[in-house]
Structure formats: C-alpha cells, structure tokens
Amino acid sequence: MIELALTPRPIFYSFRRCPYAMRARLAIAITRVVVELREVELRDKPAAMLAVSPKGTVPVLQLENGEVIDESLDIMFWALRQNDAEHWLNSAWLQNAVQLIRRNDEEFKYHLDRYKYADRYPAYSELYYRQQGELFLTDLERRLNQSQFLCGDYFTLADAAILPFIRQFAAVNSAWFERSPYPALISTPS
Numbered sequence: 001m002i003e004l005a006l007t008p009r010p011i012f013y014s015f016r017r018c019p020y021a022m023r024a025r026l027a028i029a030i031t032r033v034v035v036e037l038r039e040v041e042l043r044d045k046p047a048a049m050l051a052v053s054p055k056g057t058v059p060v061l062q063l064e065n066g067e068v069i070d071e072s073l074d075i076m077f078w079a080l081r082q083n084d085a086e087h088w089l090n091s092a093w094l095q096n097a098v099q100l101i102r103r104n105d106e107e108f109k110y111h112l113d114r115y116k117y118a119d120r121y122p123a124y125s126e127l128y129y130r131q132q133g134e135l136f137l138t139d140l141e142r143r144l145n146q147s148q149f150l151c152g153d154y155f156t157l158a159d160a161a162i163l164p165f166i167r168q169f170a171a172v173n174s175a176w177f178e179r180s181p182y183p184a185l186i187s188t189p190s
Contacts, residue, residue, distance in 0.1 A: 011038060012035040012060070026160040090156070101158055
C-alpha cells in the first residue's frame, strides 16, 4: 500500500474585511503561494490562532517550521520572496513604495479610524477627520495623475498595500466619495 504524505502548508489566519489581511491576501494571491486559509471571526478568535499569536489580530501566517509572521507587510514580503513574478520588489521604486505605505499605516490609518468611528472620537468632527485623511488622498491622486499606478506604470506593492484602506475610506460615505475631487482614485479598482 502506498501512503501519500500531505505536504504541510503555511496556515494563514485572515478576516475578509480587515484591510491589513486584505493586503496580505493580495500578495499571497499574486505570488500564487499555497497556504491553508483559515477565515476567522474576530469576536470569536480561534484558540489555535491565539496560541501562535497572542496579540489576537489578523493577519497571522504560521509557516511549516513554526515561525509566525503577524504583521501584514511582513507577510507580503515573505510571499514576494517566494515568488515575485510581478517584480513588486523592484529596487528602483521599492524605497518610495515603502515610504508611501508607512504614511498610509502611520498617518492615514489614524485619521481613517477616526473618520469611520467619529462618534468614538468626539474631540473633532467627522468632517475634520475626513479632511485630515484627504491630505493623503490628494497625494495619491497627484501620483495617479502622473502615472497609471502609485509608483509607476504597473500595479505594485504600494498599490496592493494601500488599496484596502482607500476602499475602507470610500465606504464610510460612498456618496461623498463618488463626488469627491479624486477621479483617479475613484476609477481605481477596489
């Protein structure tokens, strides 16, 4: 009798609406790296996920050797090191992409959370938080008016890492976003 050994795969814990998990899923999809997807409910986090990453946030990637990667950008880089067929790690623009992603994660996300949940942050109005987020949108719009994508003429790491957050920003008030002065951002697939 022949036994077929199942090849272990990295286990990827995700939540479909989390922008951090979305960006990691985009990188995994573009690289065609095979993982075992475990979609979680954030209000009922699985014990297995909490055992490997006690901080309890998604995404989490547990590699076959037990190593755990629990930051979305690190998961993106891991996947791209496996197969970067689309050249997302092209050194000509990578530093620019990483700086833009940092702005997204450190500045834009701060204002996005307050815009989305303005009732939880009464220090300022929803409009104020939206306007603060728009400073980043204005820069993205300028970039998209100069090239087809954020860092050049093809979809790259920066686009994949930032797109889920723009999608979330647009969803706060989709009627406003559709009328906003960001036609290049609006026409970007989300």
